[in-house]
Amino acid sequence: MKNYLPPIFCLFFLFVSSGIIAQEKSHEEKESMKGMHQLTLIISHSHISEGIDEHGDKKWIVMPSWGFDYNYWVGEHWAIGLHTDMIIENFSVEEHDGNEIIERTRPFALVPALVFKPKEHSSFILGIGAELAKEGNVALTRIGYEYGRELPKHWELSASLMYDIKWNTYNTWVFGFGVSKFF
DSSP states (O other), rough: OOOOHHHHHHHHHHHHHHHHHHHOOTTTSSOTTTTTTTEEEEEEEETTTEEOTEEEEEEEEEEEEEEEEEEEESSSSEEEEEEEEEEEEEEEOOOOOTEEEEESSSEEEEEEEEEEEEESEEEEEEEEEEEEOOTTOEEEEEEEEEEEEEEETEEEEEEEEEEEEEETOOOEEEEEEEEEEOO
16 A cells, blocks of 8 residues: 655645745845735636536536736735636536526636735735626635745745635635746
8 A cells, every 4th residue: 555645735844844944034134025026827726616517516616727916015014916817617606696507618817906924924815806707707805825935036936725705606715836936
C-alpha cells in the first residue's frame, strides 16, 4: 500500500515551512509597498453548491477557473485593484428561490476591489462587481482572504479563498493558487 501526502497538504506545508528557513528582513530593510503595482495570475477551482447535473438533479459542482488581478498599493496596508476570474466550462445552476434553472456559459467576473493587508502575509479582499455571461449579467459581492509568501526579486506565491455572493442567483467559493509580480 502506497503512503503519500495529498497535493494540497504538500503545498500548505511549503507555504508554512518556508518561513522557518527563510531569513526575514529587519523592519528598516523592508521595502515600502506604497506606490507599487501588483499583477497576479491565479489558477483556481470554483465550487458551486447550487449546481445542476446532466440529469437535472441538484449537486455541488466544481469548475476549473483562471484569475488575473491587478492591485495598486496606495499605502503600506491598503490597495485598490481590479480582480477578474473566468470559469472555463459551461454549467447550470438553480437560482436561490429554486424556481428557475439558469445556464452559464464561461462566466467572467470583473470586480473592483479594496485590499487590506494588516500583517506581512495576510490580505483581506472586499469588492462589488459583476459576472458577465452571454445569458445575462449578475451583480456580485466578493469577500476573500489571501495568504502570500514573498520571493526574491519582487515575486510572491499565494493561496486564496474567495466567496462570491451573486445577487439573487447563486454563490461561488473560489480556491486558488497564484503567482504575483510587484513593480
